[in-house]
Amino acid sequence: MSNTSRKLNGSEILIQCLIEQGVDTVFGYPGGAILNVYDKLYDHKEIKHILTAHEQGASHAADGYARSTGKVGVCLATSGPGSTNLTTGVATAYMDSSPVVFITCNVNSDLIGRDAFQEVDITGVTLPITKSSYIVSRVENLADTVREAFAIARSGRPGPVLIDIQKNATASECEYYPVTPEEYFMSTGTRIERLKNTHHPSVGYPDINLEAIDELAELIDKSEKPLLICGGGVVRAKASQEFRTLAARMDSPVAITVMGGGAFPGDSPLKTGMIGMHGSQASNMACDACDLLLAVGCRFSDRVTLNPAGFAKNAKIVHIDIDASEINKNVMTDLHIIGDAKKILNLLLAKLKHDKKNDAWKNYVFSFKRETEYDDVEGTLTPKEVLSAAAEILPQDTIVTTDVGQHQMWAIQHFKFDYPGQLITSGGFGTMGFGLGAAIGAQAGNPEKTVLHVTGDGSFRMNCNELCTEEFYKLPIITLIFNNSALGMVRQWQHLIYNERYSQTTLDRGPDFAKLAEAYGVHGRRVTDVATLRDVLKEAVASRSDGKGWVIDCRIDMDEMVRPMVGGNSFIANFMLD
């Protein structure tokens, strides 16, 4: 530990602690309670602060930054409404295990509990949607709390953490000693020491059960019809290479969850596609017939398993996950291994006796479609045409963020993601309005890459205010609106299940998105045919250096559906739509 101690105020200590953690970009929005912090930020040009239009936008941006860079995202907000505006972003990060540190300030300690102006118990509000949350009322506790918060956000199963600092603690002074994250992790007398020594799941990696690895190697050896599921844990554990090697050595088809997108190459001949409610025929049929289902870093959400009673009914189910509380939560497993996916897969690879060949099984699985064949409709622009044009014209390594709805499913089905972090989507919480904020975070964290934001007219309307952020910070994000004049995904359910009673899902209303974009100072176009779309996309690629984003309003038919589809709680091979 360095012995250069200085007396600093809480705001300066907070910023020093962010610097300790290597933070160079934060997203946020100021206000009364957090004024001291912003005052210090004014002197620290080495930390880039991105001011959004709304705290929700900042929360998604910090999340998108974290998911696309693998670093911890940071988001600042003031007390009261500033902090409650974060909550959807906190929950979104929580459900998708994204490491974000949210820092809010609250009223002075002596006002707490008196319903002071803009006072709210934000740690209480976010208790169920954070990995951990902290109240700091004394400056002496600030530095170690920030260090602990970062350690917890990024370790074990990652997730959001919230620190609520009372205003007096941002003003009073105490001694500050710089401590690197590594030094902190090795420190004694801190809570991190106990967490580490007890292998607490919030920071530690449990000891891996080596017998279970042997058993799994045995199961793989015996299996003739294996199916791998690639979940979001493969992305978070940075275990994509190991997973790819395993799939090749098992010669096993691979189904990918929404959160697993990018961890397994989209153009691999072993890929069966998405699994679950909008899973491909190949994925869902393979799941139904496999004799070994090996799920890595997935939590068997109801959108994947549908009716859990019939899920992989002929298979031994094996679950690899870092979170013990995911084991046997939604699906009863035959074998589980708790721990870091990268370590487990490496141990497993060393135990595999021989490489397998499963030609008969693969022939069976791939006799079913792995991609949905959407029809070309003469004279209209179809989702498929839009996505094909984007895939062809934009660079191969384009980061894709999405909103929530049909457009999200189409994008995930269509694009051939190739690396972890390439697909950024709200899989667990299904947050409409996530996409633009996430794109801002992704573009801020990856200035050299192209960022494509795929959205729907409903979702875009929710948080399109962030176009001003995109414009101001010269983030050349390409927004593709799948404008079907509808809350399409809800409308699809109404079509299929509610006798076409389209209650409150028709969006026959403004604004003109192209004009709106122009008003915000970015490029805006409306397109109704694929030839124009291709020209616009080429122009967007060519004009990247001007730092201006694009909003391309693609008019598509409102009756287009996401296929295939299995109804909620049906059996996975029971398609209601092919």
Add this chain to the structure above:
Amino acid sequence: MQAKENNQNLKRYTIVTAMDNEAGVLSQLAHLFSRKGYNIETIAAGWTVDQNVTRFTIEIFSDDERIKLLCAQLRKLVPIHYVEILDPSKAIRRELMLVRVHAADKAARNEIIQIANIFRGSVIDITPDSLTISVTGDDQKTQAFETLLKEFGIIELARTGIVAIERGEM
């Protein structure tokens, strides 16, 4: 409580956990039970030998699978030190019950005192028409005592909730 046990085919579990003794840990703990759909039957808390650590004894009805999941979820809370399910054959479980009961005449008073003696209870307050008794035991004992006092008319009753500890090894 007994009725519930039969109806839902659930067992009673005694969970023992220790947490950092700081503001908000009880609400974190209690919140986890409610948001995962468990109803706490009893909860009792106090310091351990280390005043920085609070030990909770919690009893709930559940089954073997669900209780494992719950423990795994509890273990994720940052202030948690450990979580254990006590083996019923090794657990010593006690609660304190205070009960004030009508005792309008000498006969009633004598009878109540006799019952209390059998339960090793002690009379801690007496007025011309009531007695307050404290009794310690597991939930079955306190329940039995309560049942016997009912006919006299219970004015007020308070339980601490079960605290439990494992027997030492012989």
